[in-house]
Amino acid sequence: MNDTWHGGAAAVVALTFDVDAETPILAQGGRYARHASTMSHQSYGPDVGLPRILDLLDEMRVPATFFVPGWVAERRPGLAASIAERGHEVAHHSYAHRPPTSMTPQEERADFERALEVFQAQGVEITGHRAALWEATWLTTELVAEYGLRYDSSLMGDDRPYRVPAAGGEIVELPVHWSLDDWEQYAYLPEPHVGSVIESPAKVLDLWRAELDGMRHYRCLFNLCVHPFLSGRPGRARALRAFIEYAQECGDVSFARCRDIAAAAAADPSVPARPHRPPQVDPAVHPD
Amino acid sequence: MNDTWHGGAAAVVALTFDVDAETPILAQGGRYARHASTMSHQSYGPDVGLPRILDLLDEMRVPATFFVPGWVAERRPGLAASIAERGHEVAHHSYAHRPPTSMTPQEERADFERALEVFQAQGVEITGHRAALWEATWLTTELVAEYGLRYDSSLMGDDRPYRVPAAGGEIVELPVHWSLDDWEQYAYLPEPHVGSVIESPAKVLDLWRAELDGMRHYRCLFNLCVHPFLSGRPGRARALRAFIEYAQECGDVSFARCRDIAAAAAADPSVPARPHRPPQVDPAVHPD
């Protein structure tokens, strides 16, 4: 049982935090740097939400993974190291937070490399990657393998870890899903226009608990994606705490960093490989 | 009582699954094939959600109907037959999942025929049809009748089966409605942009129960439309199970495949015919 990716747990919780700061907004237009309110809305993440979340993780004694864009790590030099020092994992989340699907292959590669260089210069060891906006191309997993990372966490082809073949060697995929992302529940901005109604923490907690219960039934990876500028706010941080408490009280749920889950999955022969190739499209059937 | 379309039940539940896979996205642009995350989000449907749902139906001992685009059946050769082997119905859901309203009559006919050819080549018997995106044209029901199918399930003119006249012979309509579609509750994608907030399974279960109770009061057809890539996820599959359990516990609800409901309706003289023709539009009153 201990040789499986889940180590015998009914479900494994990967608490992941996308420390995006200003990047998801600037990726929609550098002109938004002029929007002072919006920029402050984003800097709240690393400045207020992140320390609060780190304290919360200490209090609850759970490990987590922080996906950090290289641009963010570069502008806030101590940030990545301070996360790692508290026992958490720092992982690759692009340089500029531009979705790979919006870039040429050359641009995607350059962005990918630039983030790696930032972390290397800061002495932060990186073993995994998550595409900006969860908008990977077919090149993305190739880059992950080619640069020697062990896992990606941007695809949605399963709700358990799976293997993805690549020219540079097989990698592990730790799949995500929109229903476990706090963005769709909480995010709102007038320009660029983001979101609609803002949900209450009670609803989000209810959604997360229901999904965890379902995942315990089916033995899955609960890959929760939380943004410090969203879930770092007081009422939402309390809901996150309540979720962690609920999962701990289940008694059959374990918490782990993505790199540890990926290592266990790589060593578990029962973890399946899933084909990973674009569908062939006939433009007469599906016009561009 | 047994000669009625409902066989004496207060409400009849048609569990229907639209096994769309990649098609609803590719129908919005073949270019989305480049989006690896999005394609994996869609392939989760046939690869993970569908087997889970088939097991759930076995466990609950309820029959269902699976609407499959021809493109999906063609790319995954064993899929349609494996559904039929477990006692469920496979039905026509277009070839490419392009909404008929977006095609010329010639294109709609060609798409309709191509799907039939796929199922014929696979030895899968088809007796009913559902238009992609529930966007039938006035030609759609003509095609259904002309090609000898028995029923359509794309219109919303009632909440009980009704007859639709066509040149090729009368067909039965098993009407649908957006409130019983899991898409509006659960779907989210950044590009093509789909959805807004994502609802919790508890809310969806509450909505379905309320509608079933209303339909039991009015003796209706509860035509539930579920997508494996959405409701196949763990927490949602549990909600679907809870709904089936609730309906079974009602004691006055029956479950049936669409083809069986259509056959019973065709034989029930109390099932009304509804006029089916486009409103005459005066461009001076309603500009194009």
Next chain:
Amino acid sequence: MNDTWHGGAAAVVALTFDVDAETPILAQGGRYARHASTMSHQSYGPDVGLPRILDLLDEMRVPATFFVPGWVAERRPGLAASIAERGHEVAHHSYAHRPPTSMTPQEERADFERALEVFQAQGVEITGHRAALWEATWLTTELVAEYGLRYDSSLMGDDRPYRVPAAGGEIVELPVHWSLDDWEQYAYLPEPHVGSVIESPAKVLDLWRAELDGMRHYRCLFNLCVHPFLSGRPGRARALRAFIEYAQECGDVSFARCRDIAAAAAADPSVPARPHRPPQVDPAVHPD
């Protein structure tokens, strides 16, 4: 007390039904007549939802007001009269359901007159008006007064009846509000794109009850706007019934037709007149 518009009740409920059928869709483009599913979604209103609602009103013994576009009354010749015969009021809801703000003054007048002619030809007496999409212009209330109607129900300047001055004589306004419209809660269509998530009847019932309780506290007009193609569906019709039951059980709520409320308000000197004129706009301050 009996000489007041509310007759001593804590709140007065005006149940109003906008029998729009196909018009709100055709007003967005006559081309949508080609969309058979969408047209059937709309015809469900007069064909299925309306009879169900009329039976429900009989069962609950409450009067109501039906706002009917002239186009709808013309295409379904017996509809308006059959509503009036059951003791309800039929009122003017434009001819084509095009919002007045989208028309020239000449077009708005012609549309207004054409609807009146339809009702006159059918022998249906009209005393009130509601603008399509609640998008009145400043001309709208002038037309209402000029053609001898007694009230309008399209403005939102209060939550109690008020007087609006017009060249043709003062009229009574029975104000509406988006929070008491079932459209924002229930409507969904892919094209023309309408709505987002679809709410459960339980949420809508909760919203209506909370607003009624607030209105009982402040002695207001609860002007509920319901669409037969939306709230005529089974679960929603049950929620509407539960709302009526709740209001009846309050013991201090009365139900009335709009024309009766308007007549009482016209005779009640405590009903205030509200200024009704466009704000002066300086294009240097508020560009067009």
Next chain:
Amino acid sequence: MNDTWHGGAAAVVALTFDVDAETPILAQGGRYARHASTMSHQSYGPDVGLPRILDLLDEMRVPATFFVPGWVAERRPGLAASIAERGHEVAHHSYAHRPPTSMTPQEERADFERALEVFQAQGVEITGHRAALWEATWLTTELVAEYGLRYDSSLMGDDRPYRVPAAGGEIVELPVHWSLDDWEQYAYLPEPHVGSVIESPAKVLDLWRAELDGMRHYRCLFNLCVHPFLSGRPGRARALRAFIEYAQECGDVSFARCRDIAAAAAADPSVPARPHRPPQVDPAVHPD
């Protein structure tokens, strides 16, 4: 303890009301002045919602802050003074309610000055400012300091008061957040298109309570933003009352006007200064 910005309370509630009237709509296009229903929807705010809210504040004995666009104060001459007379604060909310990010620096300055002139002419003392649509530029806080105001309330860089450096002298920021704005919960208009589903007061109350509880845990500023044309409606006014009651019953929450909070924060050396400057954007990384 009494020398801190919070005076020893677990959380401080700033009830703030943005008395926008017609301005947020006219700022999207002066042409909307032609939309009589929409204009009445907005005038409901000062005409009906505002008096109701002022009575509610009297009843609950809590102080509040009213942010009023100069255009609104000018058109309704007695409005600002009548608010101040009841012990509340009137503050600067632009002249025309055009978002600063949509204006040139010259336009922003002219708009800022014009509002100050209106209040000066009316003898209303102004010490604080809130940007229209919470869309401050980097110039905004400079203007606040240059014209001698003491605080701004448009940024989101923290959930407690903080200091912002400016050429004209340091000011205090009383940060806001979209989750404590009633607009995203309640607003709906068809044109200009605003909102989607309309939330129930019960949901909003639940959201506010959860955030207040979180803020009591973290000792924050609960800066609630309410619009009289939205939350002045009966059911919502009752929810606002229930929220105030809840906060009062907590026993560890205080209520204060923004100017009083700002003065206390200015005198509290533990209130931090936060850097306030635009991120440097490389157009090769984040195209405009």
